Amino acid sequence: MKFRSITRRISILLAATALLLGIPVATAFASSATSGTGWIRLAHLSPNTPAVDVYLYSFGNSNAQIVLHHVAYGTVSPYEAVQAGDYSVAMRGAGASATSQPVLSTSVTVKAGKAYTVAGMGPKSGLRLQVLDDDLTTPTGKGEVRVIQASLKQQTVKVTCGGQTIVPKVTFGNTSSYTAIPPGTWTMAAIASNTTAKDVVPVAAGTVHTLVVLDGSNGLELQSLEDAAGAGQPPVGGAGTGFGGTAGHGPGSPLPWAALIGAGLLVAVGGGLRLRRNGLRRQMNTGV
């Protein structure tokens, strides 16, 4: 009887101790930083397609998470942070009922820490939604530029940066790969057979840019977007931001406390066992 109650007491103590030891370890840094979210932006880059409403749905949820109304040709939305997971993007004519059949839809899987552009591309007759993977890395000390060719009037363009060709040829409805660019303020030019569009683009190290070649009212138009930015010259390693003046005062290692608790448990178990032995001896002595 007594022995059982003692062992029960000890096991409760052990469990409580484990709980107390376990909780601080598990909650100290339970929140996760960037993990869990990625970014998505939506674009209308089909020259002869009228304005559309663009809907973003979390997969399996019929309530739209993002709705962009009356998105006209040449529009690229800002990035929105969304939980990683599967989404679908639907385009409807501007002003169409949210429950009407979409003109176009596609699915996109957003991974944590990654960015995507979902763009309506091509001519109206062959309109499709493309999912572009957007780069979030740059070579050390450099920026990056890519080109989305969304001009129907000029099927093929060449793109130069400061007079140097960075994209020799990109055709309508397509996207170039990224090119590394030294930091500086550059004149970017989209050059077609008989027309050229220019834009002055400041490119800092650690920044990622997209140039969108559009049909303007008169010839080509060049739209430059700064997609992402980081430290151009990433510091080496971490930061030396402490001198230890509070190192002894902070919540140090739980090990000394654990050792103390363990020692206490041993003593208590020892005492408990002796109690039990004494109890048994008493029972034998009284002949029960």
Added chain:
Amino acid sequence: MKLNRRPAAIVFAAGLAVVIGGTAGLLLTRHSTPAMRPVAAGVGALPAPTGPIVAPPQSAQPKPVASPVGLTIPLIGVSTNLITLGLAQGGAIQVPGSTTVAGWYNGSPRPGAIGSAIIIGHIDSVSGPGVFYRLTELHRGDDVYVKRADGTTAEFRVTGTQEYLKDHFPTQTVYGPVPDAELRLITCGGAFDAATGHYLSNIVVYATEVK
């Protein structure tokens, strides 16, 4: 018999007392400061909006942003000027000369512009707490304000806190490009190596601008 039972009971009770004292000590050193922590509003709303949001249908153009001059984090009592930091010899990030002032790394985007803005502060001096002593008390949803030279203030909300060993510092995650306006607050943490006079880890608090 009675004489024998009593010492055993005393030993048992003493053992129990040590266990209780030990757990109390452990608890007190774990949960000393955050006891008065208010519940942050809108925590659940971050970062994905619950209802449909309607963004203006215009292309994103980088807005000009003034230099950061001040940092306020009400929850942990931080209110400091921001100095400008560069890189030290060897390419490591410069740290403020004073342990009571934080600094913005001028090789990173300005707070409120697109990208990951870096702010550094000391956890302590040789004798006491520094400006970022209580940085680990920040959690998802807590507010951080950066004052800028033109008088404007950018408001950020904490999305998470991480501790990294300096030997395995994830440079790309912390300093790499991101497509929205973010902030990283960096200080020291983890174990202190008395032999080298350095902490072995860095604490990084991640925050995103509230628009």
